[in-house]
Amino acid sequence: MRVRVVGAGVMGRGIAQWAATAGHTVELADARPAAVGEAVEFTRSMLGRAVERGRLSAEQGAAAGALLVPLDSPWEPGPEVDLVVEAVREDLATKVEVFTRLAEVLPAHTVFTSNTSSIPITRIAASLADPSRLAGLHFFNPVPLMRLVEVVPGARTRPEIPGLLAEFVRGCGHRPVVVADTPGFLVNHAGRGLVTEALALVEEATAGVPTLDAIARDVLGLRMGPFELMDLTGLDVTDAVIDSVWQGFRCSDRLRPSFLTPNRVAAGLHGRKTGEGFYSYGDPGPSRAAEPPVVGDRGRVFRVAGSGVDATALRNRLVAVGGRFVDNPAVAAEGTPVLVPTWGTTVAALVAEHRLPPAGTVGVDPLSLAPGSGRIVLAATPAVDGTVVADARAILAGPEGDPEERVVSVVRDTAGSVAQRLVASIVGVAASIAERDLASPEDVDLAVSLALGYPHGPLSWGDRIGARRLLALQTALFVTTGDPRYRPTRWVTERAQLGLPLTTPASGHHD
Numbered sequence: 001m002r003v004r005v006v007g008a009g010v011m012g013r014g015i016a017q018w019a020a021t022a023g024h025t026v027e028l029a030d031a032r033p034a035a036v037g038e039a040v041e042f043t044r045s046m047l048g049r050a051v052e053r054g055r056l057s058a059e060q061g062a063a064a065g066a067l068l069v070p071l072d073s074p075w076e077p078g079p080e081v082d083l084v085v086e087a088v089r090e091d092l093a094t095k096v097e098v099f100t101r102l103a104e105v106l107p108a109h110t111v112f113t114s115n116t117s118s119i120p121i122t123r124i125a126a127s128l129a130d131p132s133r134l135a136g137l138h139f140f141n142p143v144p145l146m147r148l149v150e151v152v153p154g155a156r157t158r159p160e161i162p163g164l165l166a167e168f169v170r171g172c173g174h175r176p177v178v179v180a181d182t183p184g185f186l187v188n189h190a191g192r193g194l195v196t197e198a199l200a201l202v203e204e205a206t207a208g209v210p211t212l213d214a215i216a217r218d219v220l221g222l223r224m225g226p227f228e229l230m231d232l233t234g235l236d237v238t239d240a241v242i243d244s245v246w247q248g249f250r251c252s253d254r255l256r257p258s259f260l261t262p263n264r265v266a267a268g269l270h271g272r273k274t275g276e277g278f279y280s281y282g283d284p285g286p287s288r289a290a291e292p293p294v295v296g297d298r299g300r301v302f303r304v305a306g307s308g309v310d311a312t313a314l315r316n317r318l319v320a321v322g323g324r325f326v327d328n329p330a331v332a333a334e335g336t337p338v339l340v341p342t343w344g345t346t347v348a349a350l351v352a353e354h355r356l357p358p359a360g361t362v363g364v365d366p367l368s369l370a371p372g373s374g375r376i377v378l379a380a381t382p383a384v385d386g387t388v389v390a391d392a393r394a395i396l397a398g399p400e401g402d403p404e405e406r407v408v409s410v411v412r413d414t415a416g417s418v419a420q421r422l423v424a425s426i427v428g429v430a431a432s433i434a435e436r437d438l439a440s441p442e443d444v445d446l447a448v449s450l451a452l453g454y455p456h457g458p459l460s461w462g463d464r465i466g467a468r469r470l471l472a473l474q475t476a477l478f479v480t481t482g483d484p485r486y487r488p489t490r491w492v493t494e495r496a497q498l499g500l501p502l503t504t505p506a507s508g509h510h511d
Helices: 010-021 033-052 058-066 092-105 121-125 160-171 192-203 209-218 226-233 235-248 260-266 308-320 347-354 386-397 417-435 441-452 458-465 467-481 490-498
Strands: 002-006 025-029 068-070 083-086 111-114 134-138 148-153 175-178 301-304 324-326 338-341 361-364 375-380 407-412
Touching (some): 002 010, 033 068, 058 068, 083 092, 092 121, 111 160, 148 160, 192 209, 192 235, 209 407, 301 386, 308 338, 375 386, 386 407, 417 441, 417 467, 417 490, 458 467, 467 490
Parallel strands (some): 083 111, 148 175, 301 324, 375 407
Antiparallel strands (some): 134 148, 361 375
């Protein structure tokens, strides 16, 4: 296949390298001719680096480099060009001009694609004489390493084009997902679940940024915390995506932005690229607060309140670290403090419901007790005695140097605690995508796990928790807070009621 890449910036270079490595002839063009030579030289150097690292043989690297064809102008005639990939700046008028001019010099059979991440494909195509030849082909940076490509048909894209593009992507070694032409497409839409909820937790002063990131990493298994991720991406970029997706979906509560980001952007706190964002950057990297010392009494006796799997997990943790506890309130000494697991609700609500001692009750997030969790999370109400919290932290941390030792964080009492709220939002946004049939459940999970590096696809993640248990969490969050952002989706509700996994596709029936 002969591919013309228009735009010799970071994305254009990566796309050219990827396609040439797969054996396609790649014409590289840019409105600035000098940029083309620089891009070809850079791309060949990256191919050389791939050879040095053993990703390509010397012959493969040389062959791919020879397939790069620099053009003096993007508008050169190209009767043999099969595919155009546009990778110019994110501006509708600029993209329309590119495709309008290309249509004048390239044959009717040439398929046009845009690498846009935010502009609707249908809006770009609407200005073309033949809108049926245009689709989206959205790559992620760095293109050769990020193995996902979103294939986005517009409203008038010819039916056969998405399949052809998916076959092309697959043939080049990446994984295609066909997604609807909606705000944020799939990945940028699905990614709002994590960052918008993390920002909401900061708004509510539930915990500081370093603690929230640590919980996301150590409890949920994310490679980066949400604030580390926003600093890496650039808060200016993140803020624009948050707003565009929220506005595109007519101000959906589930996607609601935070008041925190616009001010930080205005202040120039964009993240790594400006040297400061949520963290400060320099040698040796982001500054992170040290964990507070463990100072409590490990010998104190606690009572474990509640029943079921969460209370059992808490008891098992206490047994593993040699913690002393009682189950029966009738045999507990007067003033015995209480540890209570919370699922979707607040410690304060459990204190009121079960008449627990306000000054002596500490909440424990069951997700942080799960196997593989590297951090246990406690929740403290305004009424609890600080020494009770310190003692609970000391006991659940375990003996220093013990194989069972864990870091223990204390956060402000909030419905569901931190990890539950984050995962409920991640799954909730993904379920709304599947519910609207914007992408298949399989593609939702594939795209998010590949592009965002989550330990599980969000719907599979929900299945690990269990559809019924997840529905109970989301329902409790909704009832406790009254916030419609937590309202359970029909997708989750229906599957919980029917005993089906969240990854089960919708019925094939359509009117």
